[in-house]
Amino acid sequence: MTIDTEKVAADCINAINERIRNLKNLNIIIAGKTGVGKSTLINSVFREQLAETGMGKPVTTHMRKITKKGFPLTIYDTRGFELGKDAQKEVKKEVVETIREGLAEKDVNKAIHCIWYCINTASNRIEPEEIEWLRDFSEENRVIQVPVIIVLTQAFSKKKADEMRKAILDENLDVVQVVSVLAEDYEIDEDYVVKAYGLDLLIRVMSESLPDELQDTLQNVQKASLEEKKRHAQAVVATATAAAIAEGATPIPLADCAVLIPTQVAMIASITALFGLDVSKSIIMGFISSTIGTSGATVLGKTVVSSILKFVPGVGSAAGSAISGATAGLITTALGETYILIMVAVFKGDMNMNDLETKAGKEKVKQLFKERLKLGKGSAE
Numbered sequence: 269m270t271i272d273t274e275k276v277a278a279d280c281i282n283a284i285n286e287r288i289r290n291l292k293n294l295n296i297i298i299a300g301k302t303g304v305g306k307s308t309l310i311n312s313v314f315r316e317q318l319a320e321t322g323m324g325k326p327v328t329t330h331m332r333k334i335t336k337k338g339f340p341l342t343i344y345d346t347r348g349f350e351l352g353k354d355a356q357k358e359v360k361k362e363v364v365e366t367i368r369e370g371l372a373e374k375d376v377n378k379a380i381h382c383i384w385y386c387i388n389t390a391s392n393r394i395e396p397e398e399i400e401w402l403r404d405f406s407e408e409n410r411v412i413q414v415p416v417i418i419v420l421t422q423a424f425s426k427k428k429a430d431e432m433r434k435a436i437l438d439e440n441l442d443v444v445q446v447v448s449v450l451a452e453d454y455e456i457d458e459d460y461v462v463k464a465y466g467l468d469l470l471i472r473v474m475s476e477s478l479p480d481e482l483q484d485t486l487q488n489v490q491k492a493s494l495e496e497k498k499r500h501a502q503a504v505v506a507t508a509t510a511a512a513i514a515e516g517a518t519p520i521p522l523a524d525c526a527v528l529i530p531t532q533v534a535m536i537a538s539i540t541a542l543f544g545l546d547v548s549k550s551i552i553m554g555f556i557s558s559t560i561g562t563s564g565a566t567v568l569g570k571t572v573v574s575s576i577l578k579f580v581p582g583v584g585s586a587a588g589s590a591i592s593g594a595t596a597g598l599i600t601t602a603l604g605e606t607y608i609l610i611m612v613a614v615f616k617g618d619m620n621m622n623d624l625e626t627k628a629g630k631e632k633v634k635q636l637f638k639e640r641l642k643l644g645k646g647s648a649e
């Protein structure tokens with residue numbers, strides 16, 4: 269039994285492209301005074317450099333819309349908070365109108381999904397008019413119901429950020445969460461640098477406040493939390509494994525185990541979309557041939573399957589020629605977790621995606637896959 273590596277890889281690439289094309293567009297309004305660190309935040313959280321100076325197209329007097337072709341994220345950057353009460357009122361009106369217009373479209377791609385209201389921690393104090401703005405906005409928000417996250421930016425003093433956070437929470441505003449962040453390392457002096465922090469929490473809070481249909485998009489566009497990417501990818505593997513177990517429940521002759529391939533192709537596509545990494549067909553071919561593919565004739569074939577079957581309760585050696593549900597599940601888990609390990613390594617920069625095409629790289633992947641098969645259940649650490 270051999271798997272047509274070329275065809276499976278082509279299927280994977282098609283599935284990945286379709287998956288990415290079908291991601292819903294995430295729309296965020298980022299509000300706050302000039303200089304609080306909105307652009308710095310945007311560039312630290314999302315994987316494309318979106319907020320370069322001069323970017324964005326004015327859509328209302330106080331809002332600019334930032335998009336990038338093929339990237340499923342739109343950011344509305346507000347300005348004018350520092351210009352006094354009248355300007356702030358206008359900003360509020362424009363924000364509410366933009367949200368209403370989005371809702372009227374009755375299309376998830378057009379709705380505003382979240383507001384980040386940024387307050388600079390370094391400014392030392394919360395202006396009463398900012399609290400007032402949030403309170404007024406909450407009134408309107410009873411109807412339009414967009415989750416508001418208060419982001420305390422430039423929070424290099426955690427103590428100060430904590431004090432501010434408490435003071436804001438005491439105001440009992442209608443906000444999802446108050447999150448302190450330092451988007452970029454902050455150099456106090458040559459010997460003392462405060463490391464960036466808090467962006468992972470922001471992503472988590474954001475994920476909790478978004479509907480299901482936007483979860484994949486959030487993971488695709490964000491680069492601030494590898495943990496969240498992994499968590500979502502592991503859920504994909506669990507779902508695919510359950511499907512493979514069901515499909516394999518009626519023993520499938522080994523020669524037919526290709527019927528499982530669509531489940532695994534879909535799994536690879538979903539994981540790739542969550543990581544937002546560029547993979548080519550030759551890379552996928554390298555991955556498949558190191559796991560379930562041509563060399564997988566041995567992996568899936570006599571040697572490994574018979575040795576796996578020994579570990580799987582209820583499958584005797586008599587069933588040596590059939591792939592059981594449990595085995596299908598095991599292979600799917602091992603495949604998914606190996607792929608996650610690769611994505612994580614590439615994301616961290618510990619590995620180059622092209623390594624998958626080298627002999628050493630393939631050997632490594634094969635090793636990882638086999639380990640995972642033997643473990644029965646592995647964990648993608």
Ligand SMILES: Nc1nc2c(ncn2[C@@H]2O[C@H](COP(=O)(O)OP(=O)(O)OP(=O)(O)O)[C@@H](O)[C@H]2O)c(=O)[nH]1
Nearest residue numbers: 301302303304305306307308422450451452453454
């Ligand atoms: N080290 C460090 N500097 C920051 C951080 N956030 C903002 N800054 C600095 O603060 C200044 C203002 O940041 P921006 O991100 O441009 O602020 P903004 O809110 O986009 O300002 P406007 O576009 O004028 O409204 C820049 O010099 C940033 O480098 C941070 O997390 N760490």
Ligand SMILES: [Mg+2]
Nearest residue numbers: 306307308319
């Ligand atoms: Mg800016």
